[in-house]
Amino acid sequence: MTAPHLAIAGMPAEFVEMRGGSVYWVVAAGSAPADLLGASALIGAGDLDDVVLATLGRGVEPMLSLLTPEQGPARVHMFQCSHQGMQLALRGLAEDLPRASGATTRMCIVQFPVAALDGWDDARLSRWCQRLQQWAQNAAQVLLLLCHGEVATLAPRLLPLNRSCAGVAQLHPHRGALQLLLHYWTNSHGVVAQRAFTVEQVEQRLQRLVDPEVEAPSVAGEGGSDRDLFLAQADVLEGAPPLSSAWRLYEGWAGLMPAALQAREATVVVAISENAQVDALARLLHRLRRERGDAVKLVVRELQPCLRYADERLLLQCGGSLVVPAHTPLPRLLTLLDTVQRQRWQGQLADDPEPLIRAHRPPSISGQVSASRFRQIASERIDQDGSAVESAVLALQPVAGLRAEQTLQQLRIRRQGDLACVYRGQVRLFLFGCRRDAIEQALGNLFRLPWRELFDGYQRLAEYDIAAMNASGSDPETELLPQPAEPAPVAVATVVAVPFATPTPLRLGDDA
Structure with missing residues (x-):
């Protein structure tokens, strides 16, 4: 038995075949190309006994009119939904498809406009696809989602869904014909990605055209360039x-x-x-x-x-x-x-x-050190790094009423090479490999409390500031301080998720 596929004349099987237990998306720039794809999928399912066909926002007749009586599967269960109810129907698709398909059904085709997804953010779209993929896998069915409308906005949103979608493709106008762009497509032959084919309608069928500019060979011949390898x-x-x-x-x-x-x-x-x-x-x-x-x-x-x-x-x-x-x-x-x-x-x-390699290695020591040790390491690394690694040396002034030693009790250093010390009532930090635009994010990770509640701000120190720490020995230097214990865990409330009410099932048309 031939596997379900998009019956596009001249296309090799690895670019059109679909495997059971998988969800495929094809986004078409208009309802007419979507009908052509739907008809080609029905033709490619000719060996199947049962197929479910559901159209949201329009009828099934435009697609079925492209088939001759002898084409398609033995039986097609047809369902359709009005434009007003298509969003509710789409939400409940994972619950409706098991009821619409039978024990012998091996493929479901659902056609709907992009407008039916209005208001869906990426997280919701991902969860919806995961539910459909789980059903398709459990039922060993091919689920083909044919979406028509603005392909430029929807197709990029589908690319991160490769774990729940076995294939994403789009069909759009190209030089007077149509271009089928396979972002990725997985089946029994393997995985293909970023392949484009020119197709056209010939006697109500899609047929591949050879376009040398679009379908350039991907591997050079013996002795030629390997730039596409x-x-x-x-x-x-x-x-x-x-x-x-x-x-x-x-x-x-x-x-x-x-x-x-x-x-x-x-x-x-x-x-x-x-x-x-x-x-x-x-x-x-x-x-x-x-x-x-x-x-x-x-x-x-x-x-x-x-x-x-x-x-x-x-x-x-x-x-x-x-x-x-x-x-x-x-x-x-x-x-x-x-x-x-x-x-x-x-x-x-x-x-x-x-x-x-040596310049990019962090210092072998990390944590709280004496001011003299801090001065030595920071001076060496700043001189050594030059333009190789951008590191940050900071002076932080505690807010009124707090001593530097108290603020260090909130400090947690995890990265190799990051250092801290107390000098003249300030906390001084050496942050290895820390870019200028990442300093505040790093401070947020270093202190248990918000760092702006502990300090009036920070000053970025230059080489001469570090060298100035070589002043008279009367300058106080705090030796290695004991690491503070982790605070006791705080109890958190338990959040209970309440499921949404099941939307009205799609039952607006009779199967035929």
Whole structure:
């Protein structure tokens, strides 16, 4: 039995096939293209016994009129809803679809306008998709959502939903025809992403047209350019198979390096999951950049939050083209990879990465120290860092009635290399790798109480301010203070979620 698919003539199966237990979104710029897609999906479900078709805000006739009597599944259960009730019907879709489908139903198609989602924020849209995906998975059904209207606003909102949607595509006008843009599409053949195809209507069917400018080959022939090739660690794609024939996946850095050392203009994507790997990765990037030149794209994907600002700077100065933060959705990663294509690395590569690595390492000590020790370390790091790492040295004046020693009882230093001391009634802080625009956020993380309630403000100190701490020995210096105990936990109230009332089910049309 052929798997359900969008019956677009000339399209390979990996770009149109849909797998059971999954939700697919296709956003069309108008109801007429949506009808064409719906008809093609019904034709592609010709081997199925039962299909549910629901249309919100309009009737089913425009879509069904595109089919001949012999096309489509054996039986179609049809439901439709008026424009006034479509928002309630959409809210209750996860409850209505189990009632509308039978034991032999393997596919449901729901067509609705973008306007039915008015007032839905991203969180609500995500929860709704998760509920639909859970039902589709439990029922082993394909759920195809055909949305028509303003594709430019809806399609970007769907990209982060890749965990609950197996595919997101859009159909919009392009050079007198239509363009089918697959943001990503998952099925039994694997995963494809960022592929565009020109299609047109031929005798009430969609057919692919070959457009060399839109569908340029993704991999060069033997001896040609490799600029469209992606060489990546398997972990980068979160367990997904290669996204297309242009992707080559390898296990770990060791598996990736032999291929990367042959690259000329390819995109090399490496993964990092812990901070202890930073120095080794910096050396690896430096070698690749030195040996393979400025045309190769070197991208680092953070699998777990482990990189500080200074670490990112180090990787970029050692030849990296881009650092992708942790928790970046896969579709967003692909978009970011597009931004570095056809670009050359513009940095100046150091002859030896070791001085850079040493400059980006935080001091080996952290916490509360004496003023003399603070002065020594801060002076060394400020002189050493130069433009390599932007660190902050601050003087904070306690509010009237508080002594500096009392404010330090609210201080909690967690990061390696951050220091504090008391000097002349002030609290002085050294924050390693802290940018100017991140100082207030860092202060908010360092103190248990709001820092503005403890201090009148802060002053950013320059090198000569730190050197001035070398004044006469009569200046008081507070030695290492005991770390204050964590405050006792505060009881919090229990929040009980009250479910919304179930919306009116969609039962405005009879099946046929």
